[in-house]
Amino acid sequence: MATEAANGNNDVVVKKPPTPSPLRNSKFFQSNLRILVTGGAGFIGSHLVDKLMENEKNEVIVVDNFFTGSKDNLKKWIGHPRFELIRHDITEPLLVEVDQIYHLACPASPIFYKHNPVKTIKTNVMGTMNMLGLAKRVGARILLTSTSEVYGDPLEHPQKEEYWGNVNPIGVRSCYDEGKRVAETLMFDYHRQHGLEIRIARIFNTYGPRMNIDDGRVVSNFIAQALRGESLTVQSPGTQTRSFCYVSDMVDGLIRLMEGDNTGPINIGNPGEFTMMELAEIVKELIEPSVSIEVVENTPDDPRQRKPDISKAKQLLGWEPKITLRQGLPLMEEDFRQRLGVHKKA
Numbered sequence: 001m002a003t004e005a006a007n008g009n010n011d012v013v014v015k016k017p018p019t020p021s022p023l024r025n026s027k028f029f030q031s032n033l034r035i036l037v038t039g040g041a042g043f044i045g046s047h048l049v050d051k052l053m054e055n056e057k058n059e060v061i062v063v064d065n066f067f068t069g070s071k072d073n074l075k076k077w078i079g080h081p082r083f084e085l086i087r088h089d090i091t092e093p094l095l096v097e098v099d100q101i102y103h104l105a106c107p108a109s110p111i112f113y114k115h116n117p118v119k120t121i122k123t124n125v126m127g128t129m130n131m132l133g134l135a136k137r138v139g140a141r142i143l144l145t146s147t148s149e150v151y152g153d154p155l156e157h158p159q160k161e162e163y164w165g166n167v168n169p170i171g172v173r174s175c176y177d178e179g180k181r182v183a184e185t186l187m188f189d190y191h192r193q194h195g196l197e198i199r200i201a202r203i204f205n206t207y208g209p210r211m212n213i214d215d216g217r218v219v220s221n222f223i224a225q226a227l228r229g230e231s232l233t234v235q236s237p238g239t240q241t242r243s244f245c246y247v248s249d250m251v252d253g254l255i256r257l258m259e260g261d262n263t264g265p266i267n268i269g270n271p272g273e274f275t276m277m278e279l280a281e282i283v284k285e286l287i288e289p290s291v292s293i294e295v296v297e298n299t300p301d302d303p304r305q306r307k308p309d310i311s312k313a314k315q316l317l318g319w320e321p322k323i324t325l326r327q328g329l330p331l332m333e334e335d336f337r338q339r340l341g342v343h344k345k346a
């Protein structure tokens with residue numbers, strides 16, 4: 001049985017995991033691992049699918065409602081015998097016979113998750129309940145991608161998993177940060193009450209190819225602005241910090257967590273910390289030195305600092321990120337150049 005990595009009173013004896021359904025063991029039995037990825041057409045989800053598909057013993061089923069995800073991100077797998085794509089909104093129940101569930105589905109960019117906040121919280125609460133119900137019914141192990149936003153505007157720095165956070169429960173970000181906090185609670189309640197095998201990753205800011213160009217998050221905004229020759233919009237005051245993890249490192253961390261013996265929550269992120277002004281200066285230097293940097297108005301409740309303590313990931317998963325910001329940005333630049341049709345100057 002999995003050990004519990006962190007937090008409060010989780011050290012309660014839990015039930016044995018439910019046995020997989022009889023269907024899974026008879027008619028549909030086969031030696032491959034069948035893996036469901038919710039939100040698998042999205043940015044991190046599609047990179048995770050690529051990695052899972054590299055293993056010939058894996059069959060991957062993606063469910064996505066394509067609100068922020070796109071079929072384009074999965075085009076190389078469509079038609080592959082070990083791959084299936086289902087258009088489905090996880091706020092509605094779903095029954096598929098699977099062994100593992102990577103539950104990623106939820107808009108992650110603040111402008112998208114704030115666009116329809118009621119839908120965002122439904123996705124996190126009802127969507128997670130539906131996926132937990134599925135995991136219970138078929139005896140699957142389930143991994144939730146939670147977020148560094150559960151720490152809110154943190155009063156402890158860097159953030160350890162034991163920190164309970166500083167979250168505004170009625171703020172404009174709460175549909176996402178409180179939504180993910182409830183999702184974590186549901187995961188642990190199903191674990192304690194029904195013996196479900198759970199894993200929780202707290203994902204810190206992540207970047208890389210396939211982010212939506214107009215995603216609204218800072219790295220994609222700055223790269224798109226630099227390539228379009230527009231000013232880089234640093235939201236005030238510019239001294240707020242974030243720590244950016246390249247997507248291939250993130251995917252490795254998620255797979256290690258799923259395959260390991262710890263429930264989490266475990267922080268997965270890159271501890272290299274930058275102010276938003278520093279980030280703008282690096283993007284300017286690496287991509288387009290002629291652009292200017294402009295300070296613009298910020299949105300409410302923007303966390304002033306964020307940096308993961310990744311001691312647990314190192315110790316329990318043997319994981320740490322390999323790609324620095326200066327190595328990762330050019331890889332993302334290349335993808336954005338192709339999609340925007342902007343060629344490098346000779």
Ligand SMILES: O=c1ccn([C@@H]2O[C@H](COP(=O)(O)OP(=O)(O)O[C@H]3OC[C@@H](O)[C@H](O)[C@H]3O)[C@@H](O)[C@H]2O)c(=O)[nH]1
Pocket residue numbers: 108109110146147148149203204205206216217218219221222233234235236240242276298299302303
């Ligand atoms: O154009 C921009 C966009 C954003 N920013 C700033 O950049 C910082 C990061 O903002 P982002 O929108 O990229 O992301 P946030 O850190 O606010 O939220 C993210 O946190 C972790 C993940 O779970 C999610 O992907 C997302 O919610 C903020 O301080 C924001 O004010 C800019 O300075 N300019």
